[in-house]
Amino acid sequence: MYRYDEFDARLVRERIAQFRDQIERRLDNRLTEDQFKPLRLMNGVYLQLHAYMLRVAIPYGELNAKQLRALAHIARTYDKGYGHFTTRSNIQFNWPALVDVPAILEALAEVEMHAIQTSGNCIRNVTTDPYAGVAADEVEDPRPWAELIRQWSTFHPEFSFLPRKFKIAVIGAAKDRAAMRTHDVGLQAVRDLNGSLGFRLFAGGGQGRTPYIGQEVSPFVPAASLFAYLTALLRVYNRHGRRDNIHKARIKILVASLGIEKFREEVEAEFDALPKASLDLPQGEAERIGAYFAPPPFATLSKNSDAFDTALFRDPDFAHWTHSNLKPHKQPGYSAVVVSLKPVGGVPGDATASQLDLVADLAERFSFGQARAAYDQNLILPHVRLDEAPGLFRALAEAGLATANSGLAGDIISCPGLDYCSLANARSIPVAQALSERLSDPDFQKRVGPVRINISGCINACGHHHVAHIGVLGVDKQGEEFYQITLGGSADETASIGTIVGKGLAGDAVAPAIERALNRYLDLRSDGEAFIDTLRRVGNEPFKEAIYAVA
Amino acid sequence: MKILTANRLTDGAVLWLGEDAAWSRDFESAALLDAATADGALAAAQDDPGLLVAPYLVEVDADVSVEKRERLREAIRAAGPSAGHSRKRT
Numbered sequence: 001m002y003r004y005d006e007f008d009a010r011l012v013r014e015r016i017a018q019f020r021d022q023i024e025r026r027l028d029n030r031l032t033e034d035q036f037k038p039l040r041l042m043n044g045v046y047l048q049l050h051a052y053m054l055r056v057a058i059p060y061g062e063l064n065a066k067q068l069r070a071l072a073h074i075a076r077t078y079d080k081g082y083g084h085f086t087t088r089s090n091i092q093f094n095w096p097a098l099v100d101v102p103a104i105l106e107a108l109a110e111v112e113m114h115a116i117q118t119s120g121n122c123i124r125n126v127t128t129d130p131y132a133g134v135a136a137d138e139v140e141d142p143r144p145w146a147e148l149i150r151q152w153s154t155f156h157p158e159f160s161f162l163p164r165k166f167k168i169a170v171i172g173a174a175k176d177r178a179a180m181r182t183h184d185v186g187l188q189a190v191r192d193l194n195g196s197l198g199f200r201l202f203a204g205g206g207q208g209r210t211p212y213i214g215q216e217v218s219p220f221v222p223a224a225s226l227f228a229y230l231t232a233l234l235r236v237y238n239r240h241g242r243r244d245n246i247h248k249a250r251i252k253i254l255v256a257s258l259g260i261e262k263f264r265e266e267v268e269a270e271f272d273a274l275p276k277a278s279l280d281l282p283q284g285e286a287e288r289i290g291a292y293f294a295p296p297p298f299a300t301l302s303k304n305s306d307a308f309d310t311a312l313f314r315d316p317d318f319a320h321w322t323h324s325n326l327k328p329h330k331q332p333g334y335s336a337v338v339v340s341l342k343p344v345g346g347v348p349g350d351a352t353a354s355q356l357d358l359v360a361d362l363a364e365r366f367s368f369g370q371a372r373a374a375y376d377q378n379l380i381l382p383h384v385r386l387d388e389a390p391g392l393f394r395a396l397a398e399a400g401l402a403t404a405n406s407g408l409a410g411d412i413i414s415c416p417g418l419d420y421c422s423l424a425n426a427r428s429i430p431v432a433q434a435l436s437e438r439l440s441d442p443d444f445q446k447r448v449g450p451v452r453i454n455i456s457g458c459i460n461a462c463g464h465h466h467v468a469h470i471g472v473l474g475v476d477k478q479g480e481e482f483y484q485i486t487l488g489g490s491a492d493e494t495a496s497i498g499t500i501v502g503k504g505l506a507g508d509a510v511a512p513a514i515e516r517a518l519n520r521y522l523d524l525r526s527d528g529e530a531f532i533d534t535l536r537r538v539g540n541e542p543f544k545e546a547i548y549a550v551a
Numbered sequence: 552m553k554i555l556t557a558n559r560l561t562d563g564a565v566l567w568l569g570e571d572a573a574w575s576r577d578f579e580s581a582a583l584l585d586a587a588t589a590d591g592a593l594a595a596a597q598d599d600p601g602l603l604v605a606p607y608l609v610e611v612d613a614d615v616s617v618e619k620r621e622r623l624r625e626a627i628r629a630a631g632p633s634a635g636h637s638r639k640r641t
Contacts, residue, residue, distance in 0.1 A: 028601070047605065049624070049627060049628050051563035099562070347634065347635045350635065419634055429633075429634040476623070479621070
C-alpha cells in the first residue's frame with residue numbers, strides 16, 4: 001500500500017499543529033463558534049446530537065494492521081469502545097471530546113492517517129472497488145489512480161471552496177463494485193485498441209433529495225491527461241455550480257440543468273484552453289505510485305486446496321460461510337474474505353476496539369497485513385490462502401465477525417440515523433436491527449440470494465436507499481417516524497434509482513413488509529433470476545401488493 | 552412554555568438550563584421558561600460561547616413534554632441513542 005513520503009508526513013503534522021491552535025483559541029473564546037465551525041469541519045469534526053463526531057479518511061478503503069490497531073486504540077481511549085464504518089469507506093467516532101481531538105489526530109498521523117477533507121466543500125475521500133488488485137476482471141488496478149487523485153486534490157487551492165462537496169470514485173473493471181455512478185465524478189479504467197490506458201469519465205451522479213445516475217462525459221480520457229481533464233471539469237463546476245441554494249449546489253444539478261451535451265461542451269472547451277503540459281502527470285509518476293500497490297509475495301499454489309475441501313465437507317457452517325463471504329481471487333489458491341460487520345441484530349458498520357485489534361492480527365496472519373473497508377460497511381481481508389480459510393473462519397466466528405451474509409438480505413447498509421445524526425428525521429439502526437433479526441434464517445437468505453437492502457434516516461441518503469434493490473427512507477410526520485419503501489434501485493454497472501412504492505410504514509411494519517416482498521420474489525422468479533432481475537421483469541406492482549398486504 | 556438546551560463546548564455533551572440558572576446534563580432538571588424569560592435566557596446563552604455551542608429553545612407543554620416535530624429528536628438527545636453500542640443499559 002502507499003506509504004507517506006516526507007511531504008505527506010509534513011503536511012499532516014502541520015495541519016495538526018494548526019488545528020490544535022485553532023481548538024485552543026476556540027476553548028478560550030478567542031474564536032467564536034461561527035468562526036470555528038468551518039475550521040473544525042475542514043478537519044473532520046462535526047457536532048452531532050450527543051457529542052462531537054470525528055470522521056477519519058480511509059483513502060480508497062485501504063488499511064494495514066498498524067492502522068487498524070490505531071483505530072482500536074482511539075475507539076478504546078477516546079470513544080466508547082467502537083467505531084462506525086460508513087458508506088464512503090471512512091470510519092466515524094461518535095463520542096470524542098473536542099479537547100481530545102489533537103491527541104487523536106496525532107495517533108492517526110503516527111500510522112499515516114488523518115481526517116482532512118472528510119467534510120466541507122472540497123474533494124472528499126476517493127473511493128474504489130474493494131476488490132482492486134484481487135478481481136480477475138480488472139483492466140487496471142484503480143488504487144494508484146485513486147492515490148494520485150488524493151495527492152492532487154489534497155489542499156488543492158483552487159478546489160478547496162467548491163459550491164458543494166465533491167466525491168470521486170475510480171474503478172478498474174466494467175463491473176462496478178464501488179457505486180461509481182452515484183458519485184460527482186466516476187472514473188472507469190479502460191484500454192483503447194492500442195492497449196493504452198484511459199478513463200471513461202462520468203459526472204453528475206449523486207443521491208440526496210434529487211438523486212441522479214452519473215452520465216458519460218467522455219468515453220476515453222487518456223491517462224496522461226486525466227488531471228487536466230479533471231481540472232477542466234472542476235473549473236466548469238466551480239464557475240457555474242450554484243452557490244445560492246445548498247440543495248442545488250452539487251454538480252448533479254448543474255449537469256442536469258445544462259444537459260450532458262452542453263456540460264460536455266463546456267468541459268471540452270475549458271480542457272482545450274488549459275496549459276496541459278503543466279497539468280499532465282510527470283513521466284514515470286504513475287509507475288512510481290503504482291509500485292506501492294505491487295501484488296504481495298503470493299505463494300504458487302494449485303487452484304484447489306485439500307484442506308479447504310475437507311473443511312467444506314466436515315463443517316457445514318464453514319461451507320455456508322464460504323458461499324457468501326469468500327470472493328474470487330485472480331491468484332490461484334487465494335480468496336478475498338468478507339469480514340461481516342452485519343451480525344444478526346447488530347449495528348451495520350460498527351466494529352468494537354477488540355474486533356479491530358483482532359482483524360489487525362488476522363490481517364497479519366492471513367492476508368499480508370492488509371485489510372480494506374468496503375462501501376457496504378464490511379471489512380475485507382483481500383489475500384487469504386484457501387488452505388487457511390478454515391482457521392480464519394474459526395477466529396472470525398469467535399469474535400462475531402463471520403456472519404454468512406455478504407451480499408445477502410442480512411447485509412443491510414444503514415446510516416447512523418436519528419440515534420446520532422443531527423440531520424436525520426428518523427432512526428435507522430433499530431429498523432436495520434429488526435430487519436436483520438426478521439431475515440436472520442440463513443437458509444432463507446441463501447434461498448433469496450443476492451439482494452441489496454439499504455436504510456437512510458433522511459433524504460440526504462447516506463444509507464444509499466435510492467440505489468438499493470429495496471430501499472428504506474425514514475421520514476418524520478409530526479414527531480412520529482414513518483418509513484417509505486423504494487424498489488428497483490441499483491448501484492452497479494446497471495445503476496438505477498429506486499421508486500417509492502407508496503405511503504410510509506410504521507417502524508415495526510418495515511421488516512414484515514420486506515419479508516413479504518422477498519417471499520413474493522421467491523414465488524415469481526424464473527430459474528437463476530436474482531431479485532433485481534425479477535423486479536425489473538415484472539415491475540413493482542406485485543411487490544407493492546406484498547408490501548401493503550395485511551399480514 | 553420553553554426549555555433551553557445546548558451542547559457543551561469541550562465535549563459536545565447535551566445540556567439544559569436548570570432552575571438555578573446552572574446548566575445541567577439532566578433533562579429532568581430543565582427549567583420551564585415562559586415567553587418573557589426564554590428569549591433573555593437564550594440571548595445570555597449565546598453570549599457565553601466559551602461554554603456552549605448552538606443553544607436553542609424547545610417548545611414544551613405544561614408537563615414538559617416536547618411538542619410534535621422535535622419530540623423524538625429531543626427524547627433521543629435526553630436519553631442517548633436508543634440502539635447500538637453506546638445505548639444506556641438500564
